[in-house]
Amino acid sequence: xxxxxxxxxxxxxxxDEITKDAWFLVDDDGKISETGTGTAPTASETVDLNGQYVMxxxxxxxxxxxxxxxxxxxxxxxxIVTVTVRSVEHLRQLxxxxxxxxxxxGSSYGVDRILAKLQREGKLEKVPQIMPSGAPMTMxxxxxxxxxxxxxxxxxxxxxxxxxENFADGAQCTKVMATGGVMSINDNMVQPQLKxxxxxxxVEETHSxxxxxxxxxxxxxxxxxxxxxKVDSIEHxxxxxxxxxxxxxxxGTYLTPTLLVVQSMVDHSDELPxxxxxxxxxxxxxxxxxxxxxxxxxxxxTLGTDAGCPFTNFDETPKEFEIMxxxxxxxxxxxxxxxxNSATLMKLGEYGExxxxxxxxxxxxxxxxxADVKAVQQEDKQVYQAGQRQF
Numbered sequence: 001x002x003x004x005x006x007x008x009x010x011x012x013x014x015x016d017e018i019t020k021d022a023w024f025l026v027d028d029d030g031k032i033s034e035t036g037t038g039t040a041p042t043a044s045e046t047v048d049l050n051g052q053y054v055m056x057x058x059x060x061x062x063x064x065x066x067x068x069x070x071x072x073x074x075x076x077x078x079x080i081v082t083v084t085v086r087s088v089e090h091l092r093q094l095x096x097x098x099x100x101x102x103x104x105x106g107s108s109y110g111v112d113r114i115l116a117k118l119q120r121e122g123k124l125e126k127v128p129q130i131m132p133s134g135a136p137m138t139m140x141x142x143x144x145x146x147x148x149x150x151x152x153x154x155x156x157x158x159x160x161x162x163x164x165e166n167f168a169d170g171a172q173c174t175k176v177m178a179t180g181g182v183m184s185i186n187d188n189m190v191q192p193q194l195k196x197x198x199x200x201x202x203v204e205e206t207h208s209x210x211x212x213x214x215x216x217x218x219x220x221x222x223x224x225x226x227x228x229x230k231v232d233s234i235e236h237x238x239x240x241x242x243x244x245x246x247x248x249x250x251x252g253t254y255l256t257p258t259l260l261v262v263q264s265m266v267d268h269s270d271e272l273p274x275x276x277x278x279x280x281x282x283x284x285x286x287x288x289x290x291x292x293x294x295x296x297x298x299x300x301x302t303l304g305t306d307a308g309c310p311f312t313n314f315d316e317t318p319k320e321f322e323i324m325x326x327x328x329x330x331x332x333x334x335x336x337x338x339x340x341n342s343a344t345l346m347k348l349g350e351y352g353e354x355x356x357x358x359x360x361x362x363x364x365x366x367x368x369x370x371a372d373v374k375a376v377q378q379e380d381k382q383v384y385q386a387g388q389r390q391f
Contacts, residue, residue, distance in 0.1 A: 001028050001044040001045065002025060002026065002027050002028065002033075002043040002044050002045070003025070003026045003043055003044065003045040003046070003047060003387055004023055004024070004025045004026075004040050004041060004042075004043035004045070004046050004047070005023060005024050005025075005026070005047045005049055005054070006023045006040045006046060006047070006048050006049065007021070007023075007048050007049050007050055007051055008022050008023065008024070008049040008051075008052065008053075008054045008364075009021075009022065009051060009052065009053045009054065009368070010022045010024070010035075010053075010054045010055075010354060011053065011054070011055040011056075011336070011354075011368075011369060011370055012055075012056070012353060012354040012355060013055060013056040013336070013337070013339070013340050013352055013353045013354060014340065014353055014355070016331075016333040016370065017370070018053070018368060018370060019037060020037070021037050021038060022035065022036065022037050022054075023035070023036055023037070023040035023041075024036075024354065024360070025040075025041055025043055026360040026386075026387035029386075030359055030360055030385075030386025030387050030388070031350070031357060031358065031359055031360065031386075032354065032355065032356055032357065032358055032359075032360050033356060034356060035354070035355065035356060049364055052364050052365060052366060053364070053365040053366070053367065053368050053369060053375070054354065054362050054363065054364055054365075055336070055354070055362065055363050055365065055369055055376070056339065056340070056351075056352055056353055056354050056361060056362055056363070057098060057099065057100025057101065057351075057361035057362055057363055057383065057384070057385070058097075058098045058099045058100065058101075058303060058317055058318070058339050058363075058376075059099070059100070059101045059102070059103075059303060059339045059340075059342035059343050059346065059348065059351065059352055060094065060099045060101075060102045060103070060128075060303055060304055060305060060307070060317050060342070061102075061103045061105075061214075061233070061256055061302045061303060061304040061342040061345060061346060062103065062105045062214070062235055062256045062258055062302075062304025062305060062306055062307075063090075063094070063102045063103065063104060063105060063304070063305070063306075063307045063308060063314075064104070064105060064106055064107060064147075064306065064307065064308030064309060065086075065087040065090040065091055065094075065102070065104065065107060065111075065112060065115070065307075065308060065314070066083045066086070066087050066107040066108040066109070066111055066112070066147070066308065067108070067146075067308030067309060068086060068308070069307065069308055069309065069310060069311055069312050069313050069314070070311070071310065072183070072271070072272050072273060072276055072310050073146060073183055073310075074146055074183065074308055074309060074310070076108045076146040076147045076148055077108070077148055078108070080108075080109050080111070083107075083108045083109060083111055083148075084109075084111050084115075087107070087111055087112070087115060088115065088124065088127070090307070090308065090314040091115065091124075091127035091128060091130070091314075092126050092127055093313070093314035093315045094127070094128050094307070094314045094315070094317065095126060095127055095128050095383060095385075095390055095391065096315065096383065096390075096391045097314070097315040097316065097317050097318060098317065098318060098363045098376060098381055098383055099128050099317050100128050100129065100351075100361040100383070100385055101128050101129045101130075101131070101342075101343070101346075101348065101351055101361070102128045102129070102130055102131070103130075103131040103133070103173060103214070103304075103342070103346055104116075104130060104131065104132045104133045104134075104173075104175075105133055105136070105175050105214055105216075105235060105304075105306075106133060106135060106136040106144065106146075106147045106150070106175050107132070107133070107134065107135060107147060108135065108147045108148040109135070109148055110132075110134035110135045110166070110169065110170075110171070112130055112132035112133065112134065113132040113134050113169055113170030113171055114170065115127070115130060115132070116129075116130035116131070116132040116170065116172070117170055126390050126391075129385075131172045131173055131346055132170060132171055132172055132173070133166075133171055133172070133173045133174060133175040133214070134151070134166045134169065134170070134171040135147045135148065135149070135150045135151045135166075136150050136151065136175040136176065136177055136216070137150070137151050137153055137159060137162055137163065137166075137174060137175065137176045137177065137194065137198075137202055138150040138151065138152060138153070138176075138177040138193065138194070139152065139153065139154055139177070139193050139194055139198075140152050140154055141186070141187075142177050142180075142187070142193045142194070143177045143179070143180050143181045143183075143184050143187060143193060143216060144177045145184070146183060146184060150177070151166060153194070153198060154198075155198065156197045156198050156200075156201040159194075159198045159199075159201040159202050159205075160201050160205055163201070163202050163205040163206060164205060167205075167206075167209055167211075172211055173206065173211045173212050173213070173214065173346075174202050174205075174206040174211070174212075174213045174214070175213075175214045175215075175216065175235075176194050176198075176199050176202050176213060176214070176215050176216070176226070176231070177193050177194055177215075177216045178192065178193060178194055178199060178215045178216060178217040178222040178223070178225055178226040178231075179191065179192060179193055179216065179217050179218045179219055179222030179223070180193060180218070181216060181218060181236075182218075182265070182276060182279045182280050182283055183276065183309060183310070185273075185275060185276075188219075188279070189218035189219035189222070189238070189239065189279075189283070190219045190220065190222075190239075191222075192221050192222040192225055193222065194225075195225060196225045196228050196229050199213075199215065199225060199226055199229035199231065200228075200229040200230070202229075203229055203230050203231060203232075210347070211347075212232040212233065212345065212346065212347065213231045213232050213233075214231065214232065214233045214235050214256070215229075215231040215233070215234055215235060216235050216236060217231075217234050217235065217236065217237060218236045218237065218238050218239060218283065219238065219239035220239055220241065220244075223237060223239065223240060223241075223244055224244060227244060227247050227248065227251065227253060230251065231253065232253065232254065232345060233253065233254040233255065233256055233302065233345055234248065234253060234254070234255050234256070235256045235258065235304070236256070236257070236258055236283075236287070236306075237255050237256075237257065237287075237290070237291075237294075238262075238283045238286050238287030238290065239286050239287075239290065240255075240290040240291075240293070240294055242293070245290075245293060245294050245297050245299060246297070248294070248299045249297055249298050249299055252300075253299075254299075254300050254301070254302050254341060254345045255291070255294055255299050255300070255301050255302070256301070256302045256303075256304035257287065257291045257294075257301060257304075257328075258304050258305060258306040259288070259291070259305075259320055259323040259324065259327065259328075260305040260306065260307075260312055260316060260317075260319055260320045260323060261305060261306035261307075261309045261310070261312040262280060262283055262284045262287060262288075263284070263323055263327075264310065264311040264312045264313075264316075265277070265280040265309075265310050265311060265312075266280060266281065266284055267311065268310065268311040269281070271311070272310060276310075288327050288328065291327075291328050292327075292328050292329060295328050295329070295330060295334075300341045300344075300345075301324070301330075301334075301338050301341060302338055302341045302342040302345055303317070303320055303321075303338040303339045303341070303342045304320075304342065305317050305319075305320050318374075318376035318377040319377060320335075320338075321335040321336060321338075321373045321374075321376060322373055322374055322377070324338065324373075325373050332369065332370050332371070332372075332373040333370060335373055336369060336370070336373065336376075339352060340352040340353060359385075359386055360384060360385075360386055360387035361384065361385050361386065362384050363376070363381050363382065363383055363384070364381060364382035364384070365378050365381055366378060
């Protein structure tokens with residue numbers, strides 16, 4: 001059964017413009033087969049969008065669905081039943097907010113791997129599609145212990161085995177911990193954790209699967225280690241240097257700045273332990289300055305919020321765009337394009353764009369997101385996956 005959506009103002013995710021009085025035809029495979037303006041073709045069903053604005057569904061490339069954002073440490077050591085139940089609820093919050101595809105960047109017990117399988121089999125409804133990473137690869141005592149211990153690896157050989165086993169258990173990408181982080185009390189960002197030979201093996205094994213490696217890397221020498229190991233994306237990257245920014249441009253490495261988590265922790269600093277609030281304040285001062293430099297230099301920024309970390313809720317992904325514009329000086333179009341960058345990073349060739357041959361994952365908004373990037377924050381937006389309305 002085909003459905004034609006008519007009377008739409010479309011931002012296709014690629015061009016910095018709105019196509020007015022537009023229509024698009026969705027076939028029963030959930031893909032867009034035709035687009036156009038003016039008189040729409042005949043279809044089994046017609047949906048009149050009444051002149052509202054349509055844009056691609058959001059692709060959040062940095063989430064932790066197993067964590068509890070109402071705690072300072074994510075409560076990553078909760079029992080597996082608690083972790084699973086809240087993960088499903090968090091996924092539904094993400095979809096309702098407009099996120100139609102997520103990349104997991106670490107989950108307790110690796111539950112995102114099973115949830116992704118259930119979603120693909122049609123046994124888990126009203127959630128985004130999921131690219132799971134399982135638990136992150138971390139050294140003994142490293143930052144990844146927040147995820148029920150993580151996948152501990154202390155040598156290149158151990159890394160090779162852990163990555164292979166993780167993919168065998170359903171992972172579709174890899175997360176490595178190259179530095180300490182804000183949320184762990186016993187380390188800091190300038191302490192390198194996994195080293196170049198270990199990360200390089202993770203890259204080799206993951207690339208052999210046709211997939212990608214994300215590196216938690218906040219400061220140096222960890223950021224440089226991750227870049228030398230040729231990871232696909234730097235997550236956070238708060239203390240990027242000019243040299244590293246140029247390396248990212250040259251290598252095509254993506255940057256996921258996760259602005260929302262930094263701002264949320266600043267806003268709730270009185271609810272955090274002093275050591276955590278202080279580390280986060282330092283990260284914001286350095287990070288936002290360096291992200292502006294990276295953006296101006298041409299580094300490709302992706303959309304990722306670190307949802308699940310302290311006070312970073314799963315229904316707030318659209319706020320990342322606002323911070324990109326207000327704090328980094330990005331244009332509305334460039335901020336919105338970070339979602340398409342996430343699709344490109346994640347090798348999702350059939351997502352992130354409204355065009356023939358792409359899946360009809362889209363949002364329906366009352367206002368123009370190119371004119372006001374906060375339009376995507378609309379609470380009662382319509383959310384479609386494969387041409388079917390979910391919210």
